[in-house]
Amino acid sequence: MCGIAGRILSAPGPVGADLVKLMDAQEHRGADSTGFAVYGPPRETGYIVRAMGPDRGTLSGDLDAFHAILKAHGADFLEDPTWDSADTRHVSVRMVISDPEDLARWSVDADTMCDRLEIQSVGRSLEIIKDVGSSEMVADKHGVRDMIGTHGLGHARLATESSVAPTASHPFWARPFADVAIVHNGQITDYFTWRDKLERAAYRFMTENDSELIAVWVSDQMKKGLTQAQALKKSIGEIDGVFTFLIANTQSMGFAKDRFAMKPLVTVEAGGELAAATEEQAVRTIYPGEVDVVNYDGPSLTNTWFITEQRAAA
Amino acid sequence: MSDGIISETVITIADRPIREVHAEIQAAADAGQAIVLAEPRSRHNLGVALPAGARLRFEGSVGYYCGGLNNGATIEIERNAGWGLGEAMAAGDISVAGYAGMSCGASMLGGTIHVKGDAGPRCGVAMKGGDIIVEGKLGYLAGFMAHSGRIIALGGADEACADSLWGGEVWVAGPVKSLGVDSKLVDPDPEEVASIEALLAGRGLNDTARNWRKVVSAQRLWHFESRDASSWLMI
Numbered sequence: 401m402c403g404i405a406g407r408i409l410s411a412p413g414p415v416g417a418d419l420v421k422l423m424d425a426q427e428h429r430g431a432d433s434t435g436f437a438v439y440g441p442p443r444e445t446g447y448i449v450r451a452m453g454p455d456r457g458t459l460s461g462d463l464d465a466f467h468a469i470l471k472a473h474g475a476d477f478l479e480d481p482t483w484d485s486a487d488t489r490h491v492s493v494r495m496v497i498s499d500p501e502d503l504a505r506w507s508v509d510a511d512t513m514c515d516r517l518e519i520q521s522v523g524r525s526l527e528i529i530k531d532v533g534s535s536e537m538v539a540d541k542h543g544v545r546d547m548i549g550t551h552g553l554g555h556a557r558l559a560t561e562s563s564v565a566p567t568a569s570h571p572f573w574a575r576p577f578a579d580v581a582i583v584h585n586g587q588i589t590d591y592f593t594w595r596d597k598l599e600r601a602a603y604r605f606m607t608e609n610d611s612e613l614i615a616v617w618v619s620d621q622m623k624k625g626l627t628q629a630q631a632l633k634k635s636i637g638e639i640d641g642v643f644t645f646l647i648a649n650t651q652s653m654g655f656a657k658d659r660f661a662m663k664p665l666v667t668v669e670a671g672g673e674l675a676a677a678t679e680e681q682a683v684r685t686i687y688p689g690e691v692d693v694v695n696y697d698g699p700s701l702t703n704t705w706f707i708t709e710q711r712a713a714a
Numbered sequence: 715m716s717d718g719i720i721s722e723t724v725i726t727i728a729d730r731p732i733r734e735v736h737a738e739i740q741a742a743a744d745a746g747q748a749i750v751l752a753e754p755r756s757r758h759n760l761g762v763a764l765p766a767g768a769r770l771r772f773e774g775s776v777g778y779y780c781g782g783l784n785n786g787a788t789i790e791i792e793r794n795a796g797w798g799l800g801e802a803m804a805a806g807d808i809s810v811a812g813y814a815g816m817s818c819g820a821s822m823l824g825g826t827i828h829v830k831g832d833a834g835p836r837c838g839v840a841m842k843g844g845d846i847i848v849e850g851k852l853g854y855l856a857g858f859m860a861h862s863g864r865i866i867a868l869g870g871a872d873e874a875c876a877d878s879l880w881g882g883e884v885w886v887a888g889p890v891k892s893l894g895v896d897s898k899l900v901d902p903d904p905e906e907v908a909s910i911e912a913l914l915a916g917r918g919l920n921d922t923a924r925n926w927r928k929v930v931s932a933q934r935l936w937h938f939e940s941r942d943a944s945s946w947l948m949i
Contacts, residue, residue: 661854664816679756680777681758683756688755690774693794697797697853698834
């Protein structure tokens with residue numbers, strides 16, 4: 401089933417707390433895992449890297465190896481990496497790095513050690529935080545409520561097509577496109593066909609999750625010259641399945657919904673801000689009074705919203 | 715309430731547990747009170763399986779499955795309704811001041827749903843009786859696989875109207891974007907039109923200038939014939 405959410409603020413603010421509210425209200429749609437993509441005030445240079453390792457015990461050596469690859473690409477840690485202090489075996493790490501000479505080439509090399517430390521997101525602004533468990537559990541463990549930013553995405557997962565694991569949770573980063581993240585509710589039925597085509601074009605996938613594919617598919621279309629809005633429209637005719645997905649970058653957030661119209665999305669736009677969710681009751685946790693809600697119930701729909709105030713508090 | 719005889723009780727929903735709200739609604743309905751539901755906040759499964767004679771008014775928007783399994787209650791919603799409004803209802807009357815989401819009146823057996831705004835996709839999907847009146851426009855796939863009953867829309871219909879209709883009728887005043895698989899337009903008898911107009915007049919919807927289109931099943935897909943195979947392939 402899955403539940404998705406999006407939030408845009410008119411100025412940098414407690415977007416993490418809002419996303420947790422939106423996902424708390426949709427926990428019943430899937431509590432296998434929960435994830436968040438938060439866009440903080442963007443850096444001028446350097447990237448924030450979120451990564452996950454399966455074994456906390458080997459983290460020190462894994463970080464050394466990661467660091468060595470980074471240095472080979474002319475970059476370095478700008479801050480000491482930090483990680484969660486939970487008692488789970490898997491560990492989530494946050495790093496801030498200077499710009500590699502070529503981000504895509506560096507990520508190819510960094511992915512050679514993805515069995516030890518798998519990159520979850522890379523961006524000037526984007527940070528993807530995801531884990532198994534409910535919205536509350538993930539938010540508590542990773543301090544999501546304290547995250548400040550202009551916009552973000554949320555996802556509650558009911559796994560249908562691939563395994564339940566921290567790294568198989570949403571949101572997905574569009575490897576290797578900095579700052580692009582996606583959350584998806586649905587199933588892509590021509591997944592293997594598209595994955596094969598994209599792999600032949602040298603894209604890499606870390607999971608068997610169809611949602612990871614959409615993120616790369618849209619980014620690839622944009623690399624070929626389409627705007628996000630055009631790529632979203634095109635996805636409806638090109639990708640087969642039932643889906644409603646939200647995709648974001650530093651400048652905008654958009655959604656596409658398939659022609660069978662089986663996966664809901666509602667939005668509230670008020671005061672230059674946006675709340676989007678699978679269920680109306682979720683957006684009402686942000687806007688408890690009676691507000692104008694747009695129901696995107698029909699088939700073959702897309703929309704794009706732009707982020708205006710991203711640098712205000714940077 | 716208009717008759718001024720029965721007393722009115724107010725139940726606030728907000729973020730309270732739905733089970734608790736249900737227990738209060740059922741108790742108030744058993745006591746014969748008219749019920750006002752404050753702050754519904756688009757919550758799901760409100761006012762389900764209510765007995766005949768119960769009277770509810772929601773002071774706002776409701777979420778999924780409001781009025782589902784209704785056995786004869788009168789339910790009024792002051793704003794919008796989410797997916798599955800009045801699903802599988804057997805009797806009663808549900809009215810929505812605004813928009814009704816996907817699958818309004820799904821599998822309903824009897825009673826009336828009155829939507830004053832537009833209806834979302836698959837309005838009356840698999841319905842088996844009763845009437846759905848939509849003052850605005852029907853979303854796509856209206857009446858999808860319906861068996862019986864009537865869907866009556868005053869503001870036109872979107873694509874694939876009456877798709878795969880087995881039985882029942884879809885009445886549309888205004889433009890129909892396209893008909894669905896195995897449905898056809900027929901000329902309605904004056905008596906039938908009069909009965910539809912009388913139903914609408916009972917709800918204050920008087921207009922003698924309507925240009926009705928009546929859509930029924932073409933019945934080609936009632937039994938599989940290999941020559942119809944292309945019609946069975948939806949895509």
